[in-house]
Amino acid sequence: MSVNVEDRTSEVMLGKAALRAKIYAPVGRCIYCGSTEWSAQQPRKLGDEHIIPEGLGGGLVLPEASCQTCEAVTSAVELEWLRGAYHTARVQKELGKKKKRPPRFLPLQVHRDGKTVWESISLEKYPAMIVTLLFDEPEILSGCIPVDKVLSGGVAVGTLPTFGQLLKPYLDQGAVTFVPPRSSATSVHLGRMLAKIAHSYAVAELGITGFTSFLIDIILGTDTRHLSHYVGGTRDVPPLSDKGYEIKLTTVESVGLLPYLVVKIRLLSDVNGMPEYWVVVGERGSDEQFRHDDPGNVQK
Numbered sequence: 001m002s003v004n005v006e007d008r009t010s011e012v013m014l015g016k017a018a019l020r021a022k023i024y025a026p027v028g029r030c031i032y033c034g035s036t037e038w039s040a041q042q043p044r045k046l047g048d049e050h051i052i053p054e055g056l057g058g059g060l061v062l063p064e065a066s067c068q069t070c071e072a073v074t075s076a077v078e079l080e081w082l083r084g085a086y087h088t089a090r091v092q093k094e095l096g097k098k099k100k101r102p103p104r105f106l107p108l109q110v111h112r113d114g115k116t117v118w119e120s121i122s123l124e125k126y127p128a129m130i131v132t133l134l135f136d137e138p139e140i141l142s143g144c145i146p147v148d149k150v151l152s153g154g155v156a157v158g159t160l161p162t163f164g165q166l167l168k169p170y171l172d173q174g175a176v177t178f179v180p181p182r183s184s185a186t187s188v189h190l191g192r193m194l195a196k197i198a199h200s201y202a203v204a205e206l207g208i209t210g211f212t213s214f215l216i217d218i219i220l221g222t223d224t225r226h227l228s229h230y231v232g233g234t235r236d237v238p239p240l241s242d243k244g245y246e247i248k249l250t251t252v253e254s255v256g257l258l259p260y261l262v263v264k265i266r267l268l269s270d271v272n273g274m275p276e277y278w279v280v281v282g283e284r285g286s287d288e289q290f291r292h293d294d295p296g297n298v299q300k
Protein backbone atom coordinates (compact mmCIF):
# COMPACT_ATOMS: atom_id res chain seq x y z
CA MET A 1 0.00 0.00 0.00
CA SER A 2 1.48 3.31 -1.00
CA VAL A 3 1.47 6.16 1.45
CA ASN A 4 -0.04 9.40 0.42
CA VAL A 5 1.81 12.19 2.15
CA GLU A 6 -0.43 15.18 2.18
CA ASP A 7 0.75 18.48 3.45
CA ARG A 8 -2.51 19.88 4.62
CA THR A 9 -0.88 21.41 7.63
CA SER A 10 1.61 24.12 6.83
CA GLU A 11 5.07 22.64 6.71
CA VAL A 12 7.52 24.31 8.95
CA MET A 13 11.00 24.21 7.50
CA LEU A 14 13.13 26.05 9.95
CA GLY A 15 16.36 27.80 9.20
CA LYS A 16 19.03 28.65 11.72
CA ALA A 17 17.70 32.14 12.44
CA ALA A 18 14.18 30.93 13.12
CA LEU A 19 15.40 28.07 15.27
CA ARG A 20 17.43 30.23 17.61
CA ALA A 21 14.49 32.44 18.44
CA LYS A 22 11.43 30.26 18.61
CA ILE A 23 9.82 30.12 22.02
CA TYR A 24 6.31 28.72 22.13
CA ALA A 25 3.55 29.60 24.59
CA PRO A 26 3.94 27.87 28.00
CA VAL A 27 2.02 24.59 28.33
CA GLY A 28 1.57 24.51 32.12
CA ARG A 29 1.28 20.72 32.13
CA CYS A 30 3.88 18.00 31.72
CA ILE A 31 3.47 16.96 28.08
CA TYR A 32 4.37 13.36 29.01
CA CYS A 33 2.57 12.55 32.29
CA GLY A 34 0.18 15.47 32.74
CA SER A 35 1.62 16.70 36.07
CA THR A 36 1.13 20.40 36.75
CA GLU A 37 4.15 20.89 39.01
CA TRP A 38 7.87 20.16 38.92
CA SER A 39 7.69 17.59 41.73
CA ALA A 40 5.71 16.84 44.88
CA GLN A 41 8.69 17.98 46.99
CA GLN A 42 9.25 21.13 44.92
CA PRO A 43 5.85 22.32 43.68
CA ARG A 44 7.35 25.01 41.44
CA LYS A 45 6.85 25.67 37.74
CA LEU A 46 7.51 22.88 35.26
CA GLY A 47 10.78 22.78 33.33
CA ASP A 48 11.22 24.11 29.79
CA GLU A 49 11.46 21.46 27.09
CA HIS A 50 14.07 21.86 24.36
CA ILE A 51 12.36 20.13 21.45
CA ILE A 52 15.64 19.41 19.66
CA PRO A 53 18.22 18.61 22.38
CA GLU A 54 20.38 21.58 23.33
CA GLY A 55 23.40 19.43 22.54
CA LEU A 56 22.27 19.29 18.92
CA GLY A 57 21.76 23.02 18.64
CA GLY A 58 18.14 23.06 19.73
CA GLY A 59 16.54 26.49 19.79
CA LEU A 60 12.88 25.47 19.84
CA VAL A 61 11.70 25.89 23.40
CA LEU A 62 8.40 24.78 24.88
CA PRO A 63 8.19 26.48 28.29
CA GLU A 64 6.68 24.81 31.38
CA ALA A 65 6.32 21.45 29.67
CA SER A 66 8.15 18.77 31.66
CA CYS A 67 8.15 17.57 35.27
CA GLN A 68 11.30 16.51 37.12
CA THR A 69 10.64 12.78 36.74
CA CYS A 70 9.95 12.89 33.00
CA GLU A 71 12.87 15.26 32.38
CA ALA A 72 15.24 12.82 34.08
CA VAL A 73 14.01 10.02 31.82
CA THR A 74 14.15 11.94 28.53
CA SER A 75 17.55 13.54 29.30
CA ALA A 76 19.15 10.19 30.10
CA VAL A 77 17.94 8.77 26.77
CA GLU A 78 19.22 11.77 24.80
CA LEU A 79 22.64 11.63 26.41
CA GLU A 80 23.25 8.13 25.06
CA TRP A 81 23.55 9.40 21.49
CA LEU A 82 24.87 12.87 22.33
CA ARG A 83 27.81 11.36 24.22
CA GLY A 84 28.19 8.55 21.71
CA ALA A 85 28.07 8.79 17.92
CA TYR A 86 27.27 12.52 17.81
CA HIS A 87 29.92 13.59 20.30
CA THR A 88 32.81 14.55 18.03
CA ALA A 89 30.54 16.40 15.61
CA ARG A 90 29.08 18.36 18.55
CA VAL A 91 32.54 19.37 19.76
CA GLN A 92 33.58 20.49 16.27
CA LYS A 93 30.34 22.37 15.67
CA GLU A 94 30.44 23.84 19.21
CA LEU A 95 26.94 22.65 19.99
CA GLY A 96 25.49 22.38 23.43
CA LYS A 97 26.23 24.07 26.71
CA LYS A 98 29.20 26.39 26.68
CA LYS A 99 30.66 24.81 29.80
CA LYS A 100 34.36 24.27 29.51
CA ARG A 101 34.87 20.66 28.58
CA PRO A 102 37.99 18.75 29.54
CA PRO A 103 40.00 18.00 26.37
CA ARG A 104 39.16 14.62 24.91
CA PHE A 105 41.08 12.52 22.46
CA LEU A 106 40.28 9.67 20.13
CA PRO A 107 42.75 7.20 18.72
CA LEU A 108 43.45 6.95 15.00
CA GLN A 109 45.48 4.05 13.67
CA VAL A 110 47.93 5.20 10.99
CA HIS A 111 49.94 2.85 8.80
CA ARG A 112 53.23 4.58 8.13
CA ASP A 113 56.47 3.31 6.58
CA GLY A 114 55.34 -0.28 6.87
CA LYS A 115 54.56 0.17 10.57
CA THR A 116 51.27 0.63 12.35
CA VAL A 117 51.09 3.38 14.97
CA TRP A 118 48.31 4.78 17.10
CA GLU A 119 47.95 8.53 17.24
CA SER A 120 45.89 10.29 19.85
CA ILE A 121 44.01 13.17 18.25
CA SER A 122 41.94 15.83 19.98
CA LEU A 123 38.24 15.82 19.15
CA GLU A 124 38.58 19.27 17.56
CA LYS A 125 41.00 17.86 14.97
CA TYR A 126 39.64 14.33 14.62
CA PRO A 127 38.39 13.42 11.10
CA ALA A 128 35.04 12.38 12.50
CA MET A 129 32.54 10.03 10.99
CA ILE A 130 29.11 9.84 12.58
CA VAL A 131 27.86 6.28 12.46
CA THR A 132 24.11 6.35 12.90
CA LEU A 133 21.06 4.36 11.82
CA LEU A 134 18.77 4.38 8.81
CA PHE A 135 15.24 3.16 9.31
CA ASP A 136 12.41 2.03 7.06
CA GLU A 137 9.04 3.74 7.21
CA PRO A 138 7.10 3.40 10.47
CA GLU A 139 5.08 0.22 10.07
CA ILE A 140 1.78 1.87 10.97
CA LEU A 141 1.95 3.68 7.62
CA SER A 142 1.55 0.41 5.74
CA GLY A 143 -1.65 -0.29 7.65
CA CYS A 144 -0.41 -3.30 9.62
CA ILE A 145 -1.12 -4.09 13.26
CA PRO A 146 1.62 -3.54 15.89
CA VAL A 147 4.02 -6.45 16.40
CA ASP A 148 6.62 -6.84 19.16
CA LYS A 149 10.06 -6.34 17.67
CA VAL A 150 13.28 -4.42 18.10
CA LEU A 151 13.70 -1.27 16.04
CA SER A 152 16.35 -2.10 13.46
CA GLY A 153 17.70 -0.62 10.29
CA GLY A 154 20.73 0.03 8.18
CA VAL A 155 23.82 2.07 8.89
CA ALA A 156 24.28 5.65 7.78
CA VAL A 157 27.65 7.37 7.89
CA GLY A 158 27.78 11.13 8.24
CA THR A 159 30.88 13.21 7.57
CA LEU A 160 31.42 16.85 8.51
CA PRO A 161 32.39 19.27 5.71
CA THR A 162 35.92 19.40 7.21
CA PHE A 163 36.33 15.62 7.10
CA GLY A 164 38.53 15.44 3.99
CA GLN A 165 40.75 18.29 5.11
CA LEU A 166 41.27 16.81 8.60
CA LEU A 167 41.92 13.35 7.21
CA LYS A 168 44.38 14.36 4.48
CA PRO A 169 47.57 14.66 6.58
CA TYR A 170 47.09 11.12 7.90
CA LEU A 171 46.01 9.68 4.59
CA ASP A 172 49.10 11.15 2.93
CA GLN A 173 51.16 8.92 5.23
CA GLY A 174 49.28 5.74 4.39
CA ALA A 175 46.05 3.95 5.31
CA VAL A 176 44.13 4.87 8.46
CA THR A 177 41.76 3.00 10.76
CA PHE A 178 39.11 4.77 12.81
CA VAL A 179 37.99 3.93 16.28
CA PRO A 180 34.46 5.10 16.98
CA PRO A 181 33.77 6.71 20.38
CA ARG A 182 32.82 4.14 23.00
CA SER A 183 29.07 4.11 23.39
CA SER A 184 26.23 2.15 24.92
CA ALA A 185 23.66 3.86 22.65
CA THR A 186 21.17 1.54 20.96
CA SER A 187 18.47 1.83 18.30
CA VAL A 188 15.93 1.97 21.13
CA HIS A 189 17.64 5.05 22.61
CA LEU A 190 17.62 6.70 19.18
CA GLY A 191 13.98 5.79 18.58
CA ARG A 192 12.93 7.13 21.98
CA MET A 193 14.89 10.35 21.48
CA LEU A 194 13.18 10.85 18.10
CA ALA A 195 9.79 10.11 19.68
CA LYS A 196 10.41 12.80 22.31
CA ILE A 197 11.46 15.36 19.70
CA ALA A 198 8.42 14.60 17.52
CA HIS A 199 5.89 14.56 20.38
CA SER A 200 7.12 17.82 21.90
CA TYR A 201 7.15 19.46 18.46
CA ALA A 202 3.58 18.34 17.77
CA VAL A 203 2.48 19.72 21.16
CA ALA A 204 4.25 23.01 20.38
CA GLU A 205 2.57 23.32 17.00
CA LEU A 206 -0.88 21.88 17.74
CA GLY A 207 -1.36 22.33 21.48
CA ILE A 208 -1.54 19.49 23.97
CA THR A 209 -5.20 18.78 23.12
CA GLY A 210 -4.69 19.16 19.37
CA PHE A 211 -4.03 15.47 18.78
CA THR A 212 -4.13 12.03 20.37
CA SER A 213 -0.57 10.90 21.08
CA PHE A 214 0.72 7.39 20.33
CA LEU A 215 4.11 7.88 21.95
CA ILE A 216 3.96 8.45 25.71
CA ASP A 217 4.89 4.87 26.74
CA ILE A 218 7.74 4.85 24.23
CA ILE A 219 9.12 8.19 25.42
CA LEU A 220 8.93 7.25 29.10
CA GLY A 221 10.21 3.72 28.42
CA THR A 222 7.24 1.98 30.04
CA ASP A 223 6.53 0.04 26.81
CA THR A 224 8.85 0.14 23.80
CA ARG A 225 7.74 -3.10 22.13
CA HIS A 226 6.06 -1.25 19.27
CA LEU A 227 8.76 1.32 18.63
CA SER A 228 9.16 0.36 14.95
CA HIS A 229 5.40 0.73 14.48
CA TYR A 230 5.62 4.46 15.11
CA VAL A 231 9.27 5.44 14.59
CA GLY A 232 11.16 4.95 11.36
CA GLY A 233 12.40 6.94 8.43
CA THR A 234 13.38 6.77 4.83
CA ARG A 235 16.46 5.14 3.36
CA ASP A 236 16.73 7.93 0.79
CA VAL A 237 19.40 10.13 2.34
CA PRO A 238 18.56 13.73 1.51
CA PRO A 239 21.23 16.08 0.16
CA LEU A 240 23.31 18.20 2.52
CA SER A 241 21.47 21.19 3.93
CA ASP A 242 23.15 24.18 5.53
CA LYS A 243 20.65 24.23 8.40
CA GLY A 244 21.68 22.71 11.69
CA TYR A 245 18.57 20.52 11.72
CA GLU A 246 15.20 20.30 10.10
CA ILE A 247 11.82 19.43 11.48
CA LYS A 248 8.45 19.51 9.85
CA LEU A 249 4.94 18.39 10.58
CA THR A 250 2.85 16.65 7.93
CA THR A 251 -0.30 14.59 7.80
CA VAL A 252 -0.67 11.20 6.15
CA GLU A 253 -3.93 9.49 5.25
CA SER A 254 -4.60 6.64 7.64
CA VAL A 255 -6.68 3.50 7.46
CA GLY A 256 -8.99 5.02 10.07
CA LEU A 257 -11.12 8.15 10.02
CA LEU A 258 -8.48 10.59 11.17
CA PRO A 259 -5.20 11.26 9.41
CA TYR A 260 -1.92 10.45 11.11
CA LEU A 261 0.38 13.24 12.15
CA VAL A 262 3.94 12.62 11.06
CA VAL A 263 6.96 14.63 12.19
CA LYS A 264 9.98 14.40 9.88
CA ILE A 265 13.30 15.07 11.56
CA ARG A 266 16.86 15.50 10.38
CA LEU A 267 19.47 15.92 13.07
CA LEU A 268 22.80 17.55 12.17
CA SER A 269 21.39 18.16 8.68
CA ASP A 270 24.50 20.12 7.69
CA VAL A 271 26.50 16.92 8.10
CA ASN A 272 26.72 15.00 4.84
CA GLY A 273 24.85 11.69 4.85
CA MET A 274 22.63 12.18 7.90
CA PRO A 275 19.28 10.41 7.43
CA GLU A 276 15.71 11.66 7.69
CA TYR A 277 13.55 10.11 10.38
CA TRP A 278 9.76 9.89 10.39
CA VAL A 279 7.77 9.67 13.59
CA VAL A 280 4.02 9.03 13.63
CA VAL A 281 3.09 11.06 16.69
CA GLY A 282 -0.62 10.46 16.79
CA GLU A 283 -3.98 11.09 15.23
CA ARG A 284 -5.10 14.54 14.46
CA GLY A 285 -7.99 15.68 16.60
CA SER A 286 -11.32 16.83 15.32
CA ASP A 287 -11.46 20.26 13.73
CA GLU A 288 -12.47 22.17 16.84
CA GLN A 289 -9.54 20.58 18.68
CA PHE A 290 -7.15 21.40 15.88
CA ARG A 291 -5.47 24.64 16.75
CA HIS A 292 -2.63 24.68 14.31
CA ASP A 293 -3.73 27.89 12.62
CA ASP A 294 -4.19 29.71 15.91
CA PRO A 295 -1.50 32.37 15.85
CA GLY A 296 -1.87 32.85 19.61
CA ASN A 297 -0.15 29.51 20.10
CA VAL A 298 3.28 30.92 19.41
CA GLN A 299 5.01 33.73 21.24
CA LYS A 300 7.07 35.83 18.91
Ligand SMILES: [Zn+2]
Pocket residue numbers: 030031032033034035066067068069070071
Ligand atom coordinates in the same frame (compact mmCIF):
# COMPACT_ATOMS: atom_id res chain seq x y z
ZN1 LIG B 1 5.95 14.30 33.76
